[in-house]
Amino acid sequence: MRTIEVFADVLCPFTHVGLRTLVDRRGRYGLTEPRLRIRAWPLELINDGPLDPHHIAAEIAALRGSVRPDLFAGFSVDAFPGTSMAAFALTAAADRTGDPALVEDVGMALRNAVFEEGLDIGRPEIVEPIAVRFGLEPLDVEATSAAVRADWEEGRTRGVIGSPHFFAEDGSGWFCPSLAISRDDVGNFVVAWKHGTEAFIDRVFG
Template identity: 75%
Template sequence: MRTVEVFADVLCPFTHAGLRTLIDRRTALGHDEPRLRIRAWPLELINGKPLDPYHIGAEITALRASVRPDLFAGFSVDTFPASSMTAFAVTAAAARTGDAVMVEEVGMALRDALFEQGLDIAQREIVAPIADSFGLKALDAQETLAAVRADWDEGKARGVIGSPHFFTGVGESRFCPVLDISRDDVGNFVIAWKQGTEAFVDSLLG
């Protein structure tokens, strides 16, 4: 099965928009591959602090106003997770199976719970039913940290610069390949599709 490798944080709204766009296009084409092999790029560890829900909210406002008005229906700053590690405990368990389909579906189920259902996926009682639905047992804290750090170290070695960062099946490396992200004169996010996005997505999907 063909895969596309993506280093990403589970709490990153740009990743949610990008991955969902690829999956939507894949579905429209009637394809079932390539699958997205989602790896951990842990922003809270990289930045040394949790993600700011208000900053995330500003990113989401711009995403909804420009490229994906149909996404992020359930987002709330009040339920935004204080940490991604509880979710990474489940994605790391999925990665251990080596099942490309499961890795993608678990990653997207967690993002859907956060961004579309407004659930706090830092809470074990929230992520446990998701893990159970895939027959997974979340890793413990020590195992999760080791798995996340291993992905982070590998990503750094391969030149990952942010979330999401794609590695295609032909060895191409691209940071956030479908979204053009900037700020206006007063600091508001301005987001648009990158030039050549449709051609890139279709080439990725074969």
């Protein structure tokens, strides 16, 4: 099965847009491949602290206002997770199966839970029903930490610079290939489709 690797944080709204854009386009083309092997790029470890829900809300407002008004319907600042590790415990368990379709489905389900359903996937009891749906047992704390740090280290050696960072089968890579992100004069986020987005999508599905 053809795959595209993506190093990404499960709580990154730009990743949610990037993954959904590729999955939506794949469905529009009537294709089943390539699948997305979503690896961990743990922003809370990289930044030495949890993501700020108000900062995430500002990013989401820009994304909804410019490129994907159909997404983030259930996002809640109050329910935004304080950690991604409970979710990574499940994504790491999925990755251990070696099944690219399962890896993608679990990664998308967790992102839909936080961004479309407003669920706190930082809590193991919220992640558990998703694990049951896919017949998986989340890894324990020690195994999760080892798996996440292994992905982080591999990503660094391969030149990952942020979430999301995509790699095609030929080894070529793109950081956040779909979105141009900047700030205006007063500090508000400005997001637009990046020049070359269609070329990237054609490369993926070509």
